[in-house]
Amino acid sequence: MGNVPTPQTTLFLLSLIIYLVTVVGNILIVVLVVAEQHLHTPMYFFLGNLSSLETFYSSTILPRLLASFLTGDRTISAHGCVTQFYFFAAFATAECYLLAAMSYDRYLAVCQPLLYASLMTWKVCLQLVAGSWLLGLLVSTVLTSLLPQLQFCGPRMINHFFCDFTPLLELACSDTSMAALVAFIFGFLDVVFPFLFTLASYMCIIAAILRIPSNVGRQKAFSTCSSHLTVVAVFYGSLFVVYVLPRTAPLRQLSKVFSFFYTVLTPLFNPLIYSLRNREVRRKGLRKALDSTLSSCLVGDTKNNHLGLLMAQQEHLQKD
DSSP states (O other), X not given: OOOOOSOHHHHHHHHHHHHHHHHHHHXXXXXXXXXXXXXXXXXXXXXXXXXXXXXXXXXXXXXXHHHHHHHOOOOOOHHHHHHHHHHHHHHHHXXXXXXXXXXXXXXXXXXXXXXXXXXXXXXXXXXXXXXXXXXXHHHHHHHHHHGXXXXXXXXXXXXXXXXXXXXHHHHOOSOOHHHHHHHHHHHIIIIIHHHHHHHHXXXXXXXXXXXXXXXXXXXXXXXXXXXXXXXXXXXXXHHHHHHHSOOOHHHHHHHHXXXXXXXXXXXXXXXXXXXXXXXXXXXXXXXXHHOSSOOSOOOOHHHHXXXXXXXXXXXXXXXX
């Protein structure tokens, strides 16, 4: 792999802390979603799947990076590199579609609250989640199958801290035009299209929120999607910097920084963002950490949010 800045010990400890907090935080959210009846709603079902995805996502990169910092061995076998890219591409693609599914859920909750229960059924939730995972595996399989067809006859130093598709293409001495074209097509279908869908959903959400006459109604409506909107902005913002900006020499280091951001820091931020901004997750998480048993008289934020949406919509209809 490419050169890793020193000191190694500091980077190892920092990466280890990030990895432990990421795994523990996301697993805690999954446990809470599974264990708590109040959290058995579509919104938290998607959140639990996102946390599971982030756990696997970070585990494809950070353990190998930790081993490099600890031993000083920056080499990786060809099979290990292809395997790392396969799982990285699968989880990254699945996250794009899962974030789009979550934006659709928030769109129905804010813009169609009266029809939400009939439109966002458990069958639809399962189909959206299963589709996200399957599409991620499909895209990753296609892209990974292109790598063995390339010839690598030059220096085998990957100018990156993990095995990504573009740095691997730069090492090939054979024609990479077909592989680059396929990657571009899949990049549009699996990154740009979900992003545009998510963007359109939130434009409709913001427009609907602004039409709610009362401040309380607007605050309740915005609270149902603010956490997810923050995650989307952080994830796609860094993603587009890495894959849209041209890979010129001055921008390579910037690309590495933003790659670290969306591959390592985004899985870390997700549980923190949802825990800090979501009162239900925060309250139940703290109660779990402090007590061995939970009180049965907690009010679910999801019910409050939907009740606030219904009241706000009814107030708006009455004034019209």
